[in-house]
Amino acid sequence: MFGRRSANKPGRKDVTVELEEVGAPKYSRVLLKLSGEALMGDKGFGIDPQIVQRIASEIQEVHDLGVEIGVVIGGGNIFRGLAASAQGFDRVSADHMGMLATVVNALALQDALEKLDVHTRVQSAIEMRQVAEMYIRRRAIRHLEKQRVVIFAAGTGNPYFSTDTTAALRAMEIKAEVILKATKVDGIYSADPVKVQNATFLPKISYIDVLTKELMVMDTTAISLCKDNNVPIIVFNIRTSGNIKRVIMGETIGSMVY
Numbered sequence: 001m002f003g004r005r006s007a008n009k010p011g012r013k014d015v016t017v018e019l020e021e022v023g024a025p026k027y028s029r030v031l032l033k034l035s036g037e038a039l040m041g042d043k044g045f046g047i048d049p050q051i052v053q054r055i056a057s058e059i060q061e062v063h064d065l066g067v068e069i070g071v072v073i074g075g076g077n078i079f080r081g082l083a084a085s086a087q088g089f090d091r092v093s094a095d096h097m098g099m100l101a102t103v104v105n106a107l108a109l110q111d112a113l114e115k116l117d118v119h120t121r122v123q124s125a126i127e128m129r130q131v132a133e134m135y136i137r138r139r140a141i142r143h144l145e146k147q148r149v150v151i152f153a154a155g156t157g158n159p160y161f162s163t164d165t166t167a168a169l170r171a172m173e174i175k176a177e178v179i180l181k182a183t184k185v186d187g188i189y190s191a192d193p194v195k196v197q198n199a200t201f202l203p204k205i206s207y208i209d210v211l212t213k214e215l216m217v218m219d220t221t222a223i224s225l226c227k228d229n230n231v232p233i234i235v236f237n238i239r240t241s242g243n244i245k246r247v248i249m250g251e252t253i254g255s256m257v258y
């Protein structure tokens, strides 16, 4: 299965050698959800190019193992519709602005991946043909099969939704085996670990517990979609280098929602 992916680029380690060293990945097609904040680093706003480059090289690492990767990218580092509407913006306009912010992030990640020789496509849910392809499910799947990383931009294309819900939707559409939700913390806790000192770490938790305990893993629409369609979610810390590969290789890090 991985043989066809051995189109190694000059200077890269041979895929077969790599597989012998590390074993086969646990997943062959994944949906990685990156929040906008993940690209911001400690900057407080916008994009930190070094962080984007590091995340891109972690994606490259698993891509080199033959894993098919779709990425849904958020926009919270630039614009959040809900917060903006609380400040007086019309909600729908604010959400449109938020979705455009995700396109900015998608282009930043695409640039970083292409610098590493990883073939990519950005597919946008809002048409902007000079900048990105339109989202077309069958075409997205074909790109994945051809070893292109597909970055899904502009969320669902609809206001009142989030990029977490987009991740759930796209994961189902492309038949990803798992959603990898990259966060700033090690996984899911019984309460916000930043605010509550004795919050306990939950390595595994059911969808229904996430919903009833109102744990802020993903919004309820996203969790419900995953629950109804049995898509597991692994929540892990993106700030620790190498974690994308660890999760994909099947190491038990982070928390699983199942």
Ligand code: UDP
Pocket: 034, 035, 036, 037, 073, 074, 075, 076, 077, 079, 080, 081, 082, 094, 095, 096, 097, 098, 099, 100, 101, 102, 154, 155, 156, 157, 158, 159, 160, 161, 162, 163, 164, 166
């Ligand atoms: N958004 C939207 N519809 C979608 C996805 C996103 O309207 O399907 C808007 C919404 O305003 C949101 C913003 O885009 O606040 C950025 O997305 P999100 O907050 O999910 O980004 P993240 O928190 O992952 O960085």
